[in-house]
Amino acid sequence: MELRHLRYFLAVAEEGQFTRAAERLAMQQPPLSQQIRTLEEEIGFELFVRMPRGVSLTPAGQAFAEDAQRLLQELQHSVDRAHRIARGELxxxxxxxxxxxxxxxxxxxxxxxxxxxxxxxxxxxxxxxxxxxxxxxxxxxxxxxxxxxxxxxxxxxxxxxxLDEPMVVVLPVGHPLLKGAGKKRPQVSLKALAHEDFILVRRPGAPGMYADILAACRQAGFVPRIAREVPRMVSGINLVAAGLGVTLVPASMQRYDQVGTVYCTLTNPARLSAPxxxxxxxxxxxxxxxxxxxxxxxxxxx
Structure with a gap:
């Protein structure tokens, strides 16, 4: 049994005669009649009662038509769903x-x-x-x-x-480097952090940024003292708030407004950025x- 046999069968069932069904299917009537007869022989029962001016479904044919219609609808639904998945819509x-x-x-x-x-x-x-x-x-x-x-x-x-963005320095409130800043945005040079305890995201977790910070510090004339390594930048900012060191983060991290911290512009930011x-x-x-x-x-x- 092929899907086309089900479509032929349903066309005849809906039209009530072979002539109109054949016109609808764009085929000749004799081949259509033969296909329906072949289908009946394959499933082992008659689908239609043949009459002089048309056909009607047998009780078995009516039940078969309902299931065949549902099967074709489910198949079309599957095809439509697959198309949507292929187009990236599902x-x-x-x-x-x-x-x-x-x-x-x-x-x-x-x-x-x-x-x-x-x-x-x-x-x-x-x-x-x-x-x-x-x-x-x-x-x-x-x-x-x-x-x-x-x-x-x-x-x-x-x-x-x-995109690329600058890095900023995160200091705890009351840090000596913040003196004299007033209401202005504090500016801090990397060199000014030479004697600070640095808090960085662990090297295995963020190897690129870790290496960049170390390289920038060396270029500024010192080797940073890594006091603590944390799994996430947010964890580092929290430790800065607790007064346990300083850290460097991308400028967009300023959206994490942790009480007890101050975000400072890093002078000469071209040396260190966060792509x-x-x-x-x-x-x-x-x-x-x-x-x-x-x-x-x-x-x-x-």
Whole structure:
């Protein structure tokens, strides 16, 4: 039995005669009659009562027609759904975020814009460090990610620079470097931090940014004293509020308004910046994720 046999059968059932059904199907009547007879022989019972001026369904034929109609409708629904998945209108995507990338408005606004365009795509978010993101992208466990500066050029993972922003210094309230600032935005040079206890995100979690900070400090003439390493930048800011050291974070992290801290402009910021990257598997085959990546690139282009 083929699907066309079901379509032929339903056409005859709906038209009530072979002539009109054949016209509707754009075929000759004798072949249509033969196809219906072949179908009846295959299933083992008569579908129609033949009359001089048409046909009517037998009780068995009526039941078969109801099931055949439902089967074809379900098949069409499956085809339509598959088309929508292929076009990226349905499906699921998993997006990885480092904690600092999540604080940049570009990230959240882009995800919101994608949800508006593709409301039926389920979006799963996972906050991870940079190393974890690259591992999961390579393993196909996430389909896109926002992170700062990757250093692991893993084969099969593509990176695209989205934007760059300056780093800022985070000091505890009452720090000596804040004296005389008044209501003005405090400015601090990197060299002025030479004798401070630094709080940084652990090197394995954010190797690119960790290396950049160390290199900038050396260029400023000192080796930073790393007092503590934390899993997330937010944790570092919290420790600064507790008076346990100072830290450097991307400017967008100022949205985390922790009591007891002061964000300071870093003088000569060209030496140290915080790029934001989009990462995704180079051989991506998830249509919804492909649409998301295209949207990200469109927003960057303006």
């Amino acid at each position: 499906g699921t995507i998993s997006i990885g975020l480092t904690s600092s990338a999540a604080f940049h408005p570009f990230t959240t606004e882009t995800i919101r814009a994608f949800r508006a365009v593709c409301p039926e795509v389920a979006v799963e978010l996972a906050e991870l460090n940079a190393a974890e993101i690259i591992e999961r992208l390579a393993a196909g466990q996430i389909q896109a990610a926002f992170l700062r500066k990757p250093v692991d050029a893993r084969e099969g993972v593509a990176f695209e620079l989205l 934001l990257h989009l990462a995704y598997p180079a051989g991506l085959r998830n249509s919804a994720a492909t649409r998301f990546i295209e949207l990200v690139k469109e927003r960057v282009r303006g």
